[in-house]
Amino acid sequence: MxxxxxxxxxxxxxxxxxxxxxxxxxxxxxxxxxxxxxxxxxxxxxxxxxxxxxxxxxxxxxxxxxxxxxxxxxxxxxxxxxxxxxxxxxxxxxxxxxxxxxxxxxxxxxxxxxxxxxxxxxxxxxxxxxxxxxxxxxxxxxxxxxxxxxxxxxxxxxxxxxxxxxxxxxxxxxxxxxxxxxxxxxxxxxxxxxxxxxxxxxxxxxxxxxxxxxxIGKVYENLMVDVKVSNKKLKDRAISIVSTITNVAEEKATEILEITNFEVKPAIVMLKANVSFEEAQSYITQEGGFVREAIERARKERV
Missing domain, CATH: 3.40.50.10490 (Glucose-6-phosphate isomerase like protein; domain 1)
Structure with missing residues (x-):
């Protein structure tokens, strides 16, 4: 044409x-x-x-x-x-x-x-x-x-x-x-x-x-839970995401994120399901990276 x-x-x-x-x-x-x-x-x-x-x-x-x-x-x-x-x-x-x-x-x-x-x-x-x-x-x-x-x-x-x-x-x-x-x-x-x-x-x-x-599991609710923390703005965003989703103070969110090397997904699972960092990582892997499913599995297995 x-x-x-x-x-x-x-x-x-x-x-x-x-x-x-x-x-x-x-x-x-x-x-x-x-x-x-x-x-x-x-x-x-x-x-x-x-x-x-x-x-x-x-x-x-x-x-x-x-x-x-x-x-x-x-x-x-x-x-x-x-x-x-x-x-x-x-x-x-x-x-x-x-x-x-x-x-x-x-x-x-x-x-x-x-x-x-x-x-x-x-x-x-x-x-x-x-x-x-x-x-x-x-x-x-x-x-x-x-x-x-x-x-x-x-x-x-x-x-x-x-x-x-x-x-x-x-x-x-x-x-x-x-x-x-x-x-x-x-x-x-x-x-x-x-x-x-x-x-x-x-x-x-x-x-x-x-x-x-x-x-493919990069989002939980409408939040970017796979955000890569590479600067102060993204660090603050990670803290805010964890605090918002888990209803904890930002100080507590920061404390957990320091354990996870500022990976948001395991921090959320740790707080929502009351599990260790290693357990959170395992549940996330088992559920193909999906946070919601990882939380549900963790809670069921801890009952």
Missing amino acids: KLTNLATEKRNQHTAHIDTMSTKEILNVINKEDMTVAQRVQQVLPQVEKVVDAVSHALSRGGKLFYVGAGTSGRIGIMDAVECPPTFSTSPELVQAVMAGGTGAFVQAVEGAEDEEERGIEDLEKRNITDLDVVIGIAASGRTPYVIGALKHAKKVGAVTVSLSSNLDSAISKFASIPIEVETGPEVLTGSTRMKAATAHKMILNMITTTAMIK
Whole structure:
């Protein structure tokens, strides 16, 4: 499909005279266009659900999640991937981003990097993906050769393939077992897919990793109990989480966290089930990392 025929490349009639608008008028029209994004994302939730189930299944059996993209799409993948280790205490290898032009392209565009299908294949080959993994190719236009190459390779090795685009009948959808086409329509600035399309894609990636991590036991109630304590803010958050969940004073929460080396999960189980650190760790392991189930098992066995 020609670039000019894509929905993301069409002119937005609401902004045809944006160059004559006041600052307030420009901001209002951008805001109104942004309001439509969540509604468009809502329309593709059934497809996102399938991806989440595939990702959570993959992660629970030793697989990994890979994002592949160029330009803005690649940057969105990197942003989501790098937030997983501090948020969920995952290994940096668990969720990875592969970007056309390398990670240096995150801060400085590498022109033409997205046009080579073979480079997409090569870059993904270097990550040694297997049939346990999930590969999500991201391209607002839905036709980026780099992403197509990566999806072709992923499909060849038997990985679950997912496409994320903002145009219907996208080229990349043909290489995905689960295609997501979130049609965000014409941009405020014609073709500037760093705006609505990118916002939609960021929302969807947030949904995928957050929900998948919940489903593999990284969250208790609505708290990040697998937070990796690497700075003072996160240390304070860990104390607050333990104190809130167990209804103990922050001093007591701190005392228990010092025993667990500031691992939140065993601290919660210790306090909720009145068990030792070693016992808490054992129950958590037996229950596959799920805190609620670990507490229930510990309480039953102590009766």
